[in-house]
Amino acid sequence: MKFKVNNEEVFASTGGRPFDKNKPLIIFIHGSGLTHMCWVLQTRYFAFHGYSVLALDLPGHGLSEGKSLTSIEDMADWINDVIDAVGFHQASLVGHSQGCLVAVECASRYPNKIKTLSLMGGAGAIPMNPELLALAENSDPKAVDLMMDFAHGPSGHFGGHPVPGLYHLNTGSMLVQSKEIKDTLGVDFRACQNYTNGFEAAKKLDLPTLSILADKDRMCRLKDGKKLADHINGSEVHVIKNCGHMMLLEEADQTLAILKKFILEKYPII
């Protein structure tokens, strides 16, 4: 669905069901350069099972208008604006990669609004490889190729997509290249590089938190994900084996099963 946030049109997938203000809201926040489409194997389940879902395209990404936001802090404030714009007072956040930085920062800034956090492939900081950052800021397609290489584990590289006929690497590559690389991936990578408040924000959190990590993650390594979880009081941690950074697609069923259990228990439909 499309709606306005700060006078700019925003697109969010509602998971294939009409958006309903009477159902609890779950917001999905994508990673660097990506779009709402990376969440399709999680969002549709919740939309068909009693939740209102918004898988957002961040400003300037996917089908959303405007320019990309340049800092994680601005993205966190923007998520709060989204919640207001759709007329809700609270939401559960699910983030992937950069989306985890945004979700943690948002929850630390707006503790009364955010009810649970689910972090996939997250870390307290995501410093960028300087060469990769430069390639992305220069719109070099090699940045996307490198990102796809680093972001995928065995399932991505060999194949075996949960949806028959889809090929991980090329699908991910086309998602990133749907917009000018420097305007999305380049801006996002720079925002990750500049963000230093992750662990401080994490220490402030006092809400049910889930971390889903992968042992073959080369973008946000397992030990970095565990370090973030260690800074969050009572964080629940699950590690998916033989999987890379894109666990939400590479091991979509396992990811969904863990997420379902957590959300149904900690953020139930009343």
Added chain:
Amino acid sequence: MDPKTYKFDTLSLHAGYQPDKNAGSRQVPIYQTTSYLFDDVDHAAALFNLERGGHIYSRISNPTVGVLEERVAALEGGTAAIATSSGMAAIFLAIMTLCESGDHIVASSQVYGGTANLLRLTLPKFGINTTFVKPRDTQGFQKAIQKNTKCIFGELLGNPGNELMNMPEVADIAHNAGIPLMIDSTYQTPYLCKPFDFGADIVVHSLTKWMAGHGSSMAGIIVEGGKFNWMQNDKFPSLTKEYEGYHGLSFAEEFGPVAFTMKARAEGMRDFGPCLSPQNAWNVMQGIETLSVRMEKHCANAEKMVEYLLAHESVAWVSHPSAPDHPDYELAKKILPKGKGSMIAFGIKGGKEAGTAFINNVKLASHLANVGDTRTLVIHPASATHSQMDEATLKFAGLSQDMIRLSVGIEDIEDIKNDFEDGFRAAKKPKLVANK
């Protein structure tokens, strides 16, 4: 710093499959089953609602066929693929996924006879009409586009005349009109050309030919490039608007770079059912494992046959893009740098009668209605693959009565030449041997 993603030859062997998830079976298992157990009612509902991936019924998808689909998508550089029972099924499914009744297609006039008949005679029954344009008439494609045109379709190298479409320029014409370019790349395989690199948006194959390569199994496939923006205009409402068949789903919004494939499967496989058998999918994959090795030999033999035919006193003309006098020689060097394919068209002196005698007297080359076998194949198109066309249509499609279509195999080149000598000898005295 360079990405360490797998290269073409590795993908030919491995893409789409992980042994450790399949009982350690090194070879891809053949899932000879119609249907798949649901864990519970919730799982069943999730699969039907496209909430999660998986298999329901082998008309829609099958794990063995799925490996083939991923493998070809990987080799073509596409986002997704959907395999079908034949190449013609792939073309029909692709067109029916794009078009509604009242729509229009612009197509190259030089296409396989079955495709020509589908476009010319069968699709009008569904309210879909086609304007044909000669493949070298690049501006003709532009002129033929109407308000209701939904795609440009062509074979990169036309069957059987070997005229080369200027794919990059035709792609620009299509994109300026807000429509996709669909290329039948059967003759090239992704080893010789990846049409997505030259602007194509949808690629179809008859996998029956060089991809499978051994003349054993029928199969087709549609591959999606993932770049085309279906939401840029209102030409494709069944992809962009709410689809009643899946609770108001918009394929383009929900699935973006794989929207076309998702619709082709969810609607086309469900409603038309042109599914590929798992056994045939497995057979095709055996061929793909050696694709690059075979294509190198096919192309090398083809170039030697071109030299041989050009120098032969019984040959009136030869059409193959490796020949320096071929009108598309320079363009072919750009689009087909690794080889120009193994299809040769040539005219035999003495016309139809000599051609008949030639075909009836070669022994190693097989006379049959196929191309892309490991074995050398010959046919006289005007009396076989394109026989449903009248004289004017034949001419427009670039065919002549003296034309012989040759699909060069990977036998020893001297044996092929010796066989042709027998054919040419017989062709010089056609009245005596034509009906032998």
